[in-house]
Amino acid sequence: xxxxxxxxxxxxxxxxxxxxxxxxxxxxxxxxxxxxxxxxxxxxxxxxxxxxxxxxxxxxxxxxxxxxxxxxxxxxxxxxxxxxxxxxxxxxxxxxxxxxxxxxxxxxxxxxxxxxxxxxxxxxxxxxxxxxxxxxxxxxxxxxxxxxxxxxxxxxxxxxxxxxxxxxxxxxxxxxxxxxxxxxxxxxxxxxxx
Amino acid sequence: xxxxxxxxxxxxxxxxxxxxxxxxxxxxxxxxxxxxxxxxxxxxxxxxxxxxxxxxxxxxxxxxxxxxxxxxxxxxxxx
Ligand SMILES: [Zn+2]
Numbered sequence: 001x002x003x004x005x006x007x008x009x010x011x012x013x014x015x016x017x018x019x020x021x022x023x024x025x026x027x028x029x030x031x032x033x034x035x036x037x038x039x040x041x042x043x044x045x046x047x048x049x050x051x052x053x054x055x056x057x058x059x060x061x062x063x064x065x066x067x068x069x070x071x072x073x074x075x076x077x078x079x080x081x082x083x084x085x086x087x088x089x090x091x092x093x094x095x096x097x098x099x100x101x102x103x104x105x106x107x108x109x110x111x112x113x114x115x116x117x118x119x120x121x122x123x124x125x126x127x128x129x130x131x132x133x134x135x136x137x138x139x140x141x142x143x144x145x146x147x148x149x150x151x152x153x154x155x156x157x158x159x160x161x162x163x164x165x166x167x168x169x170x171x172x173x174x175x176x177x178x179x180x181x182x183x184x185x186x187x188x189x190x191x192x193x194x
Numbered sequence: 195x196x197x198x199x200x201x202x203x204x205x206x207x208x209x210x211x212x213x214x215x216x217x218x219x220x221x222x223x224x225x226x227x228x229x230x231x232x233x234x235x236x237x238x239x240x241x242x243x244x245x246x247x248x249x250x251x252x253x254x255x256x257x258x259x260x261x262x263x264x265x266x267x268x269x270x271x272x273x
Contacts, residue, residue, distance in 0.1 A: 002249075020268040024261075031260060032249035049256055053263045060267060110201050115232045118239055132250050135243065154244045160209075179205040186233075186240045193236075 041084035118193040150181035195219040
């Protein structure tokens with residue numbers, strides 16, 4: 001989750017009044033997070049850019065409906081998640097992608113293999129950008145239903161409840177997918193630390 | 195609690211949401227079981243790595259095209 005702007009409430013209020021400059025400050029603060037979120041969900045740079053633009057345009061248009069009950073950022077994330085899922089579904093309309101699809105719920109295959117110690121700071125062995133690419137690629141290997149939950153929960157650090165609400169899933173469904181996503185990613189990252 | 199149980203409760207444990215009785219059982223197990231201890235540690239590390247990761251700078255041109263799209267929209271008087 002990006003740094004919370006101290007004057008965010010003021011900026012939002014000014015943007016509501018039609019102050020374009022105030023809105024631009026919000027955009028500049030969150031554009032990188034929203035792009036990453038969209039890229040993580042859609043796995044496609046063009047789609048992510050479309051999502052980025054459409055999300056901020058939509059946010060501006062609908063700003064009057066933002067009640068201030070949640071953080072502006074979590075409200076924005078919800079818009080971006082919806083836009084991303086629409087893109088994902090459009091692109092994969094041939095083989096229906098659904099976040100509601102019945103995923104394996106048994107414990108089979110959950111038990112981790114190849115258990116090795118990673119040492120204290122495994123990421124120090126990689127250059128910053130190289131490391132960020134490794135992380136992005138690892139999430140891309142997850143099924144959409146898993147990587148979407150993981151992205152909201154562990155990358156953008158929304159709460160379980162916020163994640164459930166943003167995705168229209170139950171809390172237990174979020175938890176079960178999150179566990180699987182975390183274990184799968186742990187497994188993917190393993191090879192970089194052996 | 196056995197190894198399977200540890201994995202099942204792993205997320206709640208790492209999120210600090212595990213019920214006290216289960217927490218105790220889990221802690222007792224990982225004290226004895228090195229494999230589970232490593233799974234807990236490396237999964238915790240996985241989460242930390244992603245939490246701490248700064249988003250990359252936007253690819254070339256993306257910021258400019260976003261600004262342009264917004265300017266087109268914001269140029270008009272919002273209703
Ligand atoms: Zn064990």
